[in-house]
Amino acid sequence: MSSFSHELKEVRNSGNEVKSLKKIYAKLTPKEKDLLEAYSDGNDIIQQLDENYEKIRHWVDYSLTAIKKDKRKRGKLNFSTYVGTLGTTWAKIFKSRDISLLLEDNTKGQKYSFRAFEMDMDTIFTNLINNSFDSFDALKKVQERIISICLDIINDEIEITYADNGKGLSEIFQEKEEIFLPFTTSKKDRKGNDIGTGLGMYLVKNVVDDNNGEISILSPPQGFAIKLSFPIRKN
Amino acid sequence: MEKTYKIGYIDENDQTVKQFIRNLRPYGIEVIGYDFTKGMTPEALMEQVYASDIDLLMIDYKLAESNIVGFDGDQIEHLIYTNRPQFPHIIFTSDTQQAENHVEDWKIIFDKADVLFTDEDKDKTNRFINMLTRSIDQYRNLVDSKKNRLSALLSKGHEAGLNAAEKSEVLSLQDELNNLDSTKVIEVPKQMVSIENLESLEKTRKEAEEFLQSLIEKAR
Numbered sequence: 001m002s003s004f005s006h007e008l009k010e011v012r013n014s015g016n017e018v019k020s021l022k023k024i025y026a027k028l029t030p031k032e033k034d035l036l037e038a039y040s041d042g043n044d045i046i047q048q049l050d051e052n053y054e055k056i057r058h059w060v061d062y063s064l065t066a067i068k069k070d071k072r073k074r075g076k077l078n079f080s081t082y083v084g085t086l087g088t089t090w091a092k093i094f095k096s097r098d099i100s101l102l103l104e105d106n107t108k109g110q111k112y113s114f115r116a117f118e119m120d121m122d123t124i125f126t127n128l129i130n131n132s133f134d135s136f137d138a139l140k141k142v143q144e145r146i147i148s149i150c151l152d153i154i155n156d157e158i159e160i161t162y163a164d165n166g167k168g169l170s171e172i173f174q175e176k177e178e179i180f181l182p183f184t185t186s187k188k189d190r191k192g193n194d195i196g197t198g199l200g201m202y203l204v205k206n207v208v209d210d211n212n213g214e215i216s217i218l219s220p221p222q223g224f225a226i227k228l229s230f231p232i233r234k235n
Numbered sequence: 236m237e238k239t240y241k242i243g244y245i246d247e248n249d250q251t252v253k254q255f256i257r258n259l260r261p262y263g264i265e266v267i268g269y270d271f272t273k274g275m276t277p278e279a280l281m282e283q284v285y286a287s288d289i290d291l292l293m294i295d296y297k298l299a300e301s302n303i304v305g306f307d308g309d310q311i312e313h314l315i316y317t318n319r320p321q322f323p324h325i326i327f328t329s330d331t332q333q334a335e336n337h338v339e340d341w342k343i344i345f346d347k348a349d350v351l352f353t354d355e356d357k358d359k360t361n362r363f364i365n366m367l368t369r370s371i372d373q374y375r376n377l378v379d380s381k382k383n384r385l386s387a388l389l390s391k392g393h394e395a396g397l398n399a400a401e402k403s404e405v406l407s408l409q410d411e412l413n414n415l416d417s418t419k420v421i422e423v424p425k426q427m428v429s430i431e432n433l434e435s436l437e438k439t440r441k442e443a444e445e446f447l448q449s450l451i452e453k454a455r
Binding site: 041044045047098137141142145 | 250251253254257273274299300301302303304305306307
């Protein structure tokens with residue numbers, strides 16, 4: 001990915017030219033009636049390109065951020081900043097899926113030190129968010145879709161509660177903790193065959209363990225919720 | 236080119252619908268989209284489809300993702316398969332793998348990425364267009380052949396009456412046409428083709444002939 005990041009950046013930057021094209025095209029209203037259909041088609045194409053450019057820009061930015069060297073360096077990680085960036089990064093996708101992200105940060109003003117690889121946190125949240133997407137889709141009904149992330153500092157730990165109001169933990173898991181077993185998935189096709197890798201939550205658990213953290217599945221009245229906690233050093 | 240085919244395209248993204256309106260227009264195919272309202276049921280969507288008088292239905296697989304409706308293309312496919320089992324329809328999607336996980340008949344799944352409507356992609360596009368138009372023609376021929384035969388039998392029934400085998404054929408054809416489309420009243424009204432009706436017409440004709448004959452005899 002890093003070998004063609006320059007090209008990706010060029011695509012992202014030049015794609016914006018579609019907005020200039022839109023302005024130029026607006027000045028070219030045809031007088032001949034037989035050209036009106038072609039003109040209208042042109043307008044629709046520009047509109048579609050414009051909307052798709054926004055998606056391309058989002059994914060290019062997402063990919064470029066994911067491969068940043070900083071992400072692979074163990075460093076000081078501030079969760080307030082991290083979840084704020086997470087919200088911005090996923091904003092377009094959340095919007096297209098009609099999902100609201102609620103952030104509740106109760107760590108503001110508290111100084112602490114936590115060292116981790118940002119990439120590890122990406123692994124955790126990408127998997128959780130993707131599971132929420134699947135969970136909303138599996139509901140097969142139209143409802144308000146909410147993902148919430150709450151940050152708290154309790155004693156010498158930072159606690160992150162991630163929740164969604166989707167379908168909730170599948171009944172195939174007899175014990176909640178089974179969700180962390182490798183190759184265990186609730187994603188099935190119409191014949192009941194597994195269609196998920198069953199590695200998502202296994203990876204999440206491993207990353208939490210690697211960072212000396214704890215992970216536990218909660219039992220919300222609706223949807224799915226998980227609590228992560230990591231040891232911190234208070235300043 | 237004269238438009239001879241009308242295709243309905245179910246996709247909640249109207250930009251994508253417009254794209255296929257443009258792309259299929261040069262092939263003489265008119266594409267129409269449908270209104271999506273928040274929380275609408277698959278049945279409500281299908282009412283629009285049945286009222287739109289189309290020759291073929293294209294269904295995008297991923298419909299529920301954007302939270303406008305709570306169903307995906309497989310549910311629509313199931314409804315069309317139940318109500319119009321032989322009506323031409325395809326799942327047209329960017330995510331064939333997802334569709335394959337949930338749609339029984341893989342033959343009807345087509346990948347949008349395989350049909351790009353570019354000059355470089357002409358062969359694939361032409362194959363896709365041929366598939367669409369042949370499916371439509373095949374269905375039209377099927378319905379027309381049944382309707383023509385039914386029409387011929389009805390004419391004969393009204394003029395000279397039908398024998399037992401022909402009466403049975405009328406009933407079979409009537410059932411077959413009804414089974415092809417359980418969503419609307421068949422083009423030939425049922426009461427017109429009922430055997431009782433045919434028999435009563437035949438009886439009335441005979442009675443009228445006898446009455447006329449008796450009048451002629453009296454006049455003599």
